[in-house]
Amino acid sequence: MKTQRFQKNQISNAADLLKAGELVAFPTETVYGLGADAMNEKAVQQVYLAKGRPSDNPLIVHIAEKKELNDLVEEVPTIAQQLMNCFWPGPLTLIFNAKEGVFAPTVTAGLTSVAIRMPNNSATLELIKKANTPLVGPSANTSGRPSPTTSEHVYHDLNGKIAGILEDGQTGLGLESTVLDITNPEQPMILRPGGITKEEIEKVIGSISIDQHLVGEKETPKAPGMKYTHYSPAEPVIIVDGDNPKWQEAINHYLALGEKVGLLANEERISYFQNQVSAVFSLGEKTNIKDASHYLYAGLRFFENTDATVILAEAYPSNDFGEAYMNRLEKSAGKKYF
Structure with missing residues (x-):
């Protein structure tokens, strides 16, 4: 497979590949993500294969407009509205209770919840709109390696394994989004710290807790980074x-x-x-x-x-x-x- 490299004036071409069930890496304000149609089970399975990612590790879904949530999740609680008003688009991922049968089964790794965010990158927001579907977007790297902050990092890891890369220079933050579990709105919990701090979130919705334990061998993690080795280079x-x-x-x-x-x-x-x-x-x-x-x-x-x-x-x-x-x-x- 030849991995094509698209510029921002070629977003329609990249979107056409996604519509055809192919994989396209895209830029965000955090790191580059590996995009696939979140409703297409075959495409989502290819994400796991391309990355070498364990299949019990759920994927974050990326959307372009807040109103899309109504078709994707059971409920958008008040605290979600407050947080989205402050931090979307941006590096905050929210875990909702998913509507049954909406997403490709592999997206949620068998869980009843789904992680969703709206990235703060105009090229990727346009890509999602033109693909006309939510996109999964785990980091566009070989699983376990440092996440990619440039398109060159993506090309190094995934050349020949994915159909395309939408290029937009170096990412801004360089670390992934914060993941906040709001499936129980009364007890919101950070499962992965990231681009939005605990202190910033608490200014909006009050006190929250943090859970950074590594889950057990037979337990499915609710968020990326809770179970497996991550971010490791070749050298110790x-x-x-x-x-x-x-x-x-x-x-x-x-x-x-x-x-x-x-x-x-x-x-x-x-x-x-x-x-x-x-x-x-x-x-x-x-x-x-x-x-x-x-x-x-x-x-x-x-x-x-x-x-x-x-x-x-x-x-x-x-x-x-x-x-x-x-x-x-x-x-x-x-x-x-x-």
């Missing part, structure tokens, strides 16, 4: 949480083991240690967690084209947007700290 990732003496100790340790060290850290840290290591990738200014989040996946992928054999990665405080950053970093590292 070790998290370093501390000041420069701690970093020096870590660098010395791995150099003594014969490793070639890659440094994924803030600009100040890199300027201090860059002459001691094999490769570096900057996460931006020391105090800017949004920059660090934006660059995280690109940084994890960067070292695959260097001779680094281990990546030492910077920890950030797990508050506000740092919660999403650390969620992804810990999963990429298997929670391994130096």
